[in-house]
Amino acid sequence: MKGNFNQSSNEPEFQGVALLDLKRQYEVLKDEIAESLKKVCDSGAFVLGPEVKALENNIANYSQVEYAVACASGSDALLLALMATGIGPGDEVLVPSFTFFATASAVTRLGARPVFVDIEPKSFNISVSDAAQKITAHTKAIIPVHLFGQMAEMVELNRLAQQSGITVIEDAAQSIGAELEGRRAGSWGDMGAFSFYPTKNLGGAGDGGLVTTRNAQLAQQLKLLHVHGMEPRYYHRVIGINSRLDSFQAAIINVKIKYLESWTMMRIQNAQRYNEMFLDAGLETVISIPKPFPNQRHVWNQYTIRVSDDQRDDLRKSLAEQKIGSEIYYPFGLHEQECFKYLGYTPESLPETYRASREVLSLPIFPELTEKEQQFVVRNIKLFFEVNPARHVFPTPTIMPLKKRDAA
Ligand SMILES: *Cc1c(COP(=O)(O)O)cnc(C)c1O
Numbered sequence: 094m095k096g097n098f099n100q101s102s103n104e105p106e107f108q109g110v111a112l113l114d115l116k117r118q119y120e121v122l123k124d125e126i127a128e129s130l131k132k133v134c135d136s137g138a139f140v141l142g143p144e145v146k147a148l149e150n151n152i153a154n155y156s157q158v159e160y161a162v163a164c165a166s167g168s169d170a171l172l173l174a175l176m177a178t179g180i181g182p183g184d185e186v187l188v189p190s191f192t193f194f195a196t197a198s199a200v201t202r203l204g205a206r207p208v209f210v211d212i213e214p215k216s217f218n219i220s221v222s223d224a225a226q227k228i229t230a231h232t233k234a235i236i237p238v239h240l241f242g243q244m245a246e247m248v249e250l251n252r253l254a255q256q257s258g259i260t261v262i263e264d265a266a267q268s269i270g271a272e273l274e275g276r277r278a279g280s281w282g283d284m285g286a287f288s289f290y291p292t293k294n295l296g297g298a299g300d301g302g303l304v305t306t307r308n309a310q311l312a313q314q315l316k317l318l319h320v321h322g323m324e325p326r327y328y329h330r331v332i333g334i335n336s337r338l339d340s341f342q343a344a345i346i347n348v349k350i351k352y353l354e355s356w357t358m359m360r361i362q363n364a365q366r367y368n369e370m371f372l373d374a375g376l377e378t379v380i381s382i383p384k385p386f387p388n389q390r391h392v393w394n395q396y397t398i399r400v401s402d403d404q405r406d407d408l409r410k411s412l413a414e415q416k417i418g419s420e421i422y423y424p425f426g427l428h429e430q431e432c433f434k435y436l437g438y439t440p441e442s443l444p445e446t447y448r449a450s451r452e453v454l455s456l457p458i459f460p461e462l463t464e465k466e467q468q469f470v471v472r473n474i475k476l477f478f479e480v481n482p483a484r485h486v487f488p489t490p491t492i493m494p495l496k497k498r499d500a501a
Pocket residue numbers: 166167168169192193195196238264266267287288289290300301302
């Protein structure tokens with residue numbers, strides 16, 4: 094046997110475990126979604142309109158802010174937030190390198206310079222001390238990304254921003270509903286950017302995004318910028334962009350937001366269960382398991398482990414052979430990307446980003462994932478390391494081992 098996990102013969106054939114299975118969620122919501130889409134068709138309001146207004150109110154309430162402006166994507170939400178800040182040529186914006194491309198490309202689209210900041214190895218989030226070192230007279234803003242569903246160190250970052258007079262734009266695309274000291278993502282910075290891309294915790298059936306803010310003036314500016322700076326009709330005081338959310342997306346997301354809390358609780362439970370299972374399997378130093386901070390609510394858009402860099406890709410391949418989905422978010426820091434070569438970074442100039450990109454592996458964590466599927470994932474990881482003994486030992490997790498739940 095070459096590291097294969099065989100099902101007992103009396104069970105139906107196992108289909109593997111998808112990294113993300115959106116069909117399970119859709120099956121439950123099918124009728125509600127069909128009805129809401131029909132209402133949009135009947136209304137004839139296909140762009141912006143009452144469904145979008147309702148969505149803006151829903152997200153503003155959910156994210157504990159006064160204002161929300163919906164737009165066409167999370168990437169546009171970042172762009173609009175930077176435009177509202179007045180970012181342009183000559184400006185520098187601090188961004189983590191270990192993030193999705195859009196965090197940095199929004200900066201370059203306005204002719205400004207992204208300055209890449211390293212991460213904290215435990216959280217994968219932007220390093221406050223590295224950010225502080227990289228502030229110059231040209232720095233105008235910082236974009237902390239709440240990566241994988243866990244918030245960056247917003248207390249310290251806000252303090253740093255205040256001292257330096259720079260704007261804080263949270264990239265909350267992966268972290269709707271995440272909390273730090275009870276306060277939600279998108280309510281800490283000057284603005285927060287959200288995405289409704291289908292793989293996010295609150296996803297539509299296509300592209301969509303939104304900017305949150307507690308500042309009335311910024312809200313006004315955002316509202317203007319996303320409709321070509323037009324107010325009133327055909328009068329343009331500023332040059333904006335066309336980034337409107339369509340009513341179909343808003344209608345679907347308005348249905349889904351009612352379930353978001355329960356999905357989040359399911360993600361949290363799945364993450365706890367993985368941690369228990371990995372501890373039970375004695376794998377906690379063979380791989381590094383994610384450890385949420387006690388003052389945070391992690392909403393687990395991804396459950397990301399570390400595997401030593403010489404075994405990560407082999408493990409991933411072996412999981413794929415068992416039809417277990419996994420993904421590498423992200424295989425390179427943005428500072429290593431060809432299009433950002435002109436910025437002059439070397440791969441190891443951000444050592445923690447470099448290391449993380451070679452070690453991370455994200456496992457299935459979607460809400461409807463079953464305990465059995467998680468067992469299958471963990472057992473196959475255990476088997477892999479039985480056949481390929483770990484050549485690297487991660488520090489023992491500092492979290493208290495989770496108590497075994499009583500068999501319910
Ligand atoms: C998804 C994502 C975005 C971009 O959102 P889109 O809706 O895909 O444009 C930006 N930042 C991060 C961290 C993301 O995960």
